[in-house]
Ligand SMILES: [Fe+2]
């Protein structure tokens with residue numbers, strides 16, 4: 803498996819949990835929604851953390867971006883997504899499905915656009931730069947600890 807495939811797979815896993823969460827809300831299964839929302843939030847924040855604290859710094863160093871360029875834009879978009887999580891949590895607590903779907907739809911669009919930029923551009927650049935270290939990096943990604 804390549805780094806690009808691993809990270810793309812992780813995007814899909816997060817998308818899948820969000821779809822399950824939307825289903826739970828659709829069915830007024832609020833306990834399930836609380837559980838899935840936690841799972842979605844944790845998986846997504848872990849993914850962001852891997853990028854911000856492992857993959858992006860590695861890329862910035864090797865590509866000599868000086869911390870500017872594509873990773874900076876990606877980090878800004880992570881921040882945008884992070885601001886939505888507490889609102890989604892609130893809407894679930896209030897069992898307000900209209901508010902929930904408004905928020906989840908806009909988050910989904912944001913994440914989809916974000917992920918496709920990573921998959922088409924950034925991950926491809928990372929793969930090219932670190933192809934020789936692929937196995938080591940995959941191991942590090944699998945064992946990544948997020949607190
Ligand atoms: Fe990202």
Ligand SMILES: [Fe+2]
Nearest residue numbers: 849853917920
């Ligand atoms: Fe990503």
